[in-house]
Each structure stands twice: as structure tokens, then as C-alpha cells.
Amino acid sequence: MNLFVILKRTFDTEEKISIANGAIAHDSAEYIINPYDEYAIEEAITLRDTHGGEVTVVTVGTEESEKELRTALAMGADKAVLIDAEELDHSDQFTTAAILATYFKEQEFDLILGGNVAIDNGTGQVGPRLAELLDIPQVTTITKLEINGTDVKIERDVEGDVEKIETSLPLLVTAQQGLNEPRYPSLPGIMKAKKKPLETLELDDLDIDEDDVEAKTKTIEVYLPAKKEAGKILSGELNDQVKELVSLLRSEAKVI
């Protein structure tokens, strides 16, 4: 089976976000594989171990993303592809999906797995867009996956409920928490990863013209959430407190 995982390099979940010159400061940040993409990698490796085949991890990023690709190889993926898009000044979900679609049109694939959402921008769009562009079925936020020949049985998380779906390969799925427990790269895995193939493609190699993948959106402003103010403790008769609370909710919090 030809298994592909699309992954993204994101900020470490522990990172404190700061804004400098109207953009998120990247200077000393630690990076990780987007945690939802880790579920996708784990699932792909398990599927390969059961059904045979090969796992290729793909990212659209810069040279720095090699580190996350290596980590995926150390977990057990077989091959990695870095599509270097450093030359693009602006990119959005359209850009990423368009680049990936161009790449995948040249590949033989049975299943593409991705995370349900990336923890940085949190749009959850790249997977669904890619499936549309490739004209294949897609199932998002999956929590269980069973493959039998080309038949696929899936359970997906629908806001806490479970939806059961049957579909067939080729297919794109995005992983939700609960799909599996991603492994850590073992030390032998880390040492082996050094020798696994990691291919870098420039946009030119894919015959992509920068204009064709130009971002469809423009970021107007980036700002941090307002600082949480200290809470208020009301006092006095219970009835008065309730009245005050209602009036504050109306006038200050403006929620009713």
C-alpha cells in the first residue's frame, strides 16, 4: 500500500507566543511535528506494518522542516519529501493545498493521512482542499480506521458523537485525538533515520509558477488575546448580588 502523510512543522505547545513587527516572533521558538499529524504518522506506520507497503511523509516548508521529517523517519516512516517553498512571501491554506496537489498528481497513492488541524493557524483546511483538488473522497476527524482490500471502515468524531462511515481507496483522512497513541522515536529508529531518503523539491521541480499558488487571503492584523483581568467578587445581600451580576453581564461583559 502506498501511504502518504502530510505533516506540518509547528510551534511547540509549550511556546509562549509573542508578537514583533506585526507578526509572530519565531526567533528562539522550539518546533515540533504538529501533534495531530503525529496521529497520522502513527496510523500510517501501523497500517504499513499490517498491510505492507511504504510510508512517505511530505511537508511544504523550508529547510528547517527537515528536522520534523527526520523525526517522522525515526518514528518509522520510510521516505520523506520536503517541498521547499521558502521563495514564497505569503502563503495560505490554498497555497499549501495547491502545491501538494501538484505533487500528488505525479504520485501513486492509496491513502493520504493528515492531522485534523494544525495547532498554529488552526484552519483544518489543507486536507479537505487537497482531497477536492485530487478528486478523491475525504473523511475528517477520524478516530478509527480499518482497511480491507480497497474497502475502508471509519469512525469519526462529530462533536463528541461517533459517526460510522464506509468508503474506499484512494482516500484522504485527517486524524483526531484518540485515533492512536503515537510512539516516540526509539534510539535505533533515530540512528536508522539518518540513512533513509529525504528528497527536497523546489517549486521549479514541480513546474509550479509562484503566481498560480499565490495566497488567496491577506493577513490584516495579528494580535494577542486581551489579558485576562482579575475577577470580581460581589458582596451584599444575595438578591442584590444577583441584580448586580445581571447588570454587569449586560453593561460590562456585554454578553446578554
Add this chain to the structure above:
Amino acid sequence: MSNTMEKVFKGGSFLIEDIEAADMFTPEDFTEEHLMIAKTTEDYVLKEVVPQLDKLEDHQFDVSVDLLKKAGDLGLLGVDVPEEYGGLGLDKISSSLITEKFARARGFSISHGAHVGIGSLPIVLFGNEDQKQRYLPDLASGARLAAYALTEPGSGSDALGAKTTAKLNAEGTHYVLNGEKQWITNSAFADVFVVYAKVDGEHFSAFIVERNYKGVSTGPEEKKMGIKSSSTRTLILEDVHVPKENLLGEIGRGHVIAFNILNIGRYKLAIGCMGGAKRSIEVSAKYANERQQFKKSIGSFPLIQEKLANMASQTYAAESSVYRTAGLFESRLGQLSEEEQKDGLQIGKSIAEYAIECSLNKFFASEVLAYVADEAVQIHGGYGFMSEYEVEGAYRDARIHRIFEGTNEINRLLVPGTLVRKAMKGELPLVEKATALQNELMMMMPQEIGTEALDQEKYLVSMAKKVILMVAGLVVQKYGQKLENEQEVLANLADMISELYAMESTVLRTEKAFNRTGAERHTQKLLMTEVFCQEAFNRIEAHAKESIIAVEEGDTLRMMLSALRKLTRHTPINVIKKKREIATVVLEEERYVL
């Protein structure tokens, strides 16, 4: 995978030679694989061990065994074991990083360290082919776990005073061991013990003893002040028949194994201490930001900031020193041919080469941890005294590190003792350098100190070397053979040498980082280097003064003190201001920041 430094340095040579920043290993030299190994270890500790810490602290050793086996599955037990025996045969930097990350596992890090370090290494380094094949694959996978039995009720620092005996039986097939070993880490569950005993009550030797041999038993679990997650019991040997194939190394040469394993144990312990110190900084910085008093976070008070800055700067010094030492080991051991790597004598020599550095790291880093853990409790105030706060445990766990693997007092005495021996053997030209210095002192003119970043710190390092040579030359001249009775002065010398090693390690590390990626990205490193060097130099000066006063009197004393003043003349930096800057960053990021 290693990117070890090409040059191989003699142990102790830092005292009289200057090295280039490029020739010193620093944490900024970690490879991608090193960092991935560190991450796997960190993830393992956080996700597998930390949730079980309560059980571990409660002596549920079946959990320890399970966790060690899981560590084995990830390869975390096989780093120092060669590939041909089922291990990974990775470099010393990798094993050091694993040790650092394990510190977060509290007493369980001692279980891990005892297994992979003092438990397995005697067989890795000094075992014969048959012993390696029989034991190492299981030790690397965690199928069997190891312990190390050197200490006895009557012999601690005086290891060679052991009373446990071994006697070849009449058939000549087995050594019969009798005796009692004390405070044996992992003794509740270890399958294999490296035991020291005297053959015929005389020849100190090492044996591999399996738990299931008849006559092997362990005493009750000790009640300890800290590191409760590790098992500590006596090992009782009653007419234990050990196959003669399990004699480790040669009869009467057990001390070579014991002392070299101790050397490795010492620098590894130092790495663990540094890892623990980093964690305490993180916890304390978070608390200082959260805790409000007088309607402000306590982190906004300069006295709390001063503590955090001291904790960070000293940890930086420890981190720079221990990885420098790991680099020294790596370049020397990495240089041995495959044949030499199988030769216990060669290995022993390579390790013993850095005995001084091992001792320096051991007492320096364990005292940094002691300070950091103590201030961590202080920053937490009354809450730090309560067991539900992490720092309470960190404080108790820290205490043992100044005691085991050779007390800090023994390690202090070892430093000048080894140096004098090296000088006598002609391995280090200390006497020549000291004599040359005497002449130099006569006509020394005050030097202009540059104004570039690190200029002053480099100057202080070079002057510290001279001060140490001067004091060392003085006491050797004065006491000669009787020097060993002057323990206070010897300990002063050890302290001065330790401060120097740490100072130089911070300066060269910061310089190397500057050269690689530019000074502006390393302001925190520079600040910590400046603060540490200034304060370390002040301490060196004080130790030197006390030592000179203890040794000389009258006109000679006045002359020596004036020479010391010449050597220590400089305009000190404003450490208060710099510490506030350091603390601001630590509080912002709530961790030890580089």
C-alpha cells in the same frame, strides 16, 4: 554521529595551557540525532515515568522494573553497549544527554543510572568476550538489570578496606564469596551484581554475581532522606559459589575497575545534577510569576530575581563544564582503535586521564544543585516546605549527591593529589610553569584589559591560572611530602581549580557561540558568563589569600599578598545590574534560558 573535537587534551592540562574555543565541546555542538535522542528521553520520562512517581517514591519496585524494560525497548539502556552485544554503541554525548534528561525522573534516575552506568559499564569496559556475550545483550534490552556492590559497612571512601572475601574452592571451579555489601542501588530487583571481594582476604578483585546463585540475599529496604524512588539494600553473600569464569578483570586488579567506574560515575552524576538544577529553575520561575504578595508577583522583587539569576548562572557554569568533560572523554575514547577498545588496560588509562576533571565536575555540579534546590525552596517560601510541592522533594533528593560517588571532600583532595602525581611523573610540566611564573611575577606590569565582550573574562581566566600556580607552587615548596596533612589548603586549591575550570568553560562556550552565530543572539550566555566569572574570581582570590596566610608569615607573607594583589587587579563589573537582566529573561520564559 559525534562531531567530537579533533584535538585530544591531557587531563589537567587546562591549568597551564590555553585552549581555543573551537577545540572545546559545547551543548551548541549537539547534532540533530543528539537532540532527537534527548527529545525521546524527555518524552519517555514525562509521559511514562512522571505519572508513576508517587508509586516509585512508595517503593513499588515492580513499577521500576516495568519502566526500565520500557526504557530498554526505546534503546535507552543500550547506549554505552557496543552494537555487537545488542547495544547501540553511541557516543558519550548521547549517553550524557540521556542522563541529563533522566534527572526529571527524581530517584528513578538513580535506578536508571545505576543500571546503565556502574552496573553495566564494568562488563562493557572490563569484561572478557565470553562475559560480554553472556550479559550485555540482556542488560542492553532490560531483560536483566544490574547493580554495583562496592561499599561495605566498614569501608566507604576507603574502598580497598573491603572485608568481603573470595576463595577458590578445592575443585578450582568456583570462587566462594562471603561478606556484606551496603547501600546497593537497585538491590531489590537487580539480576546481576558486580561485587568486589578480596581473594584470599588480600587481592581486591571484581566478580559478576547473579541474584539466583545460592547464598545471595538482600536485607530490608533502607529508609532514606531522599531519592526514595530508588531501591537501596544490603547485599548479603553467604558461601556464594561464583563460577571462576565470572571473575571480572584480573585477580588483585579490582581497583582499576572500581576507580575508573567511579570516575565515570562522577562525571555522569555531575550531568544529572545539572539536569536537576535546570528543572528547579523552571519550577521556581513559574512559581515566582504566579505567587502574589503585596499585590505583585514575587518575581518582580529584586531579591527573588537575584536568586534566579544566581541559579541560572551557576547552572550555565555546570552545564558548560560537564559537556566539556563529556567531549574530552568522547575524543579520547573515540580515538582508540577497535583492538584497544577491547583492552581494559587502555580503557582504564583513557578514563583515568580525566580523573581530575571527573572529580571537579562531581563536587562542583553537586554543590550547584545543592544551592539551586535550596533557593528553589526559599523562593517557594512556606509552600516549599510542604511535600506536595515538587521543590520539597528536589531538596531532599539533592542532598545525597554531595556524598555518593566519593564524598565531595574526598573528591577535593583527589584533585591536588592527582595533579602532584602527574607533575612528579612528568606528565604535566607544573613545576616548570610555577618556576617561570615566579620570575614573571617579579617584573609583572599591570595589563591593559580590552573592552570587547569577554575580554575581561578571558583576562580573569588567565590571571586565575597564575594565582593557582602561585599558591600551588608555594604550598608544594613549603610542605613537600607532608602536603597531604594540609587538607584545608588542599581543598582551597581544589576549589580554586574548580572555579577556574568552570570559568574557562563558560568563556569558551560563549565565545564559540559568538563565533558561530553572532554575539547578538547570545546575550543571556554573555550575561551569565560575566556574572559567574566575576564571582568565581572573587572566590578564587579569597581562597588564595586564606591559603597564603596559612602558609607564610612576616615579610614573605606581605610579599606574596602583594603579588596576589597584582594578579587580581581589575575593575569588577556591576553584577547586581546584570543579574536583574538575567532574571528578567528567566521569568519571561519560565525556564533556564540560554
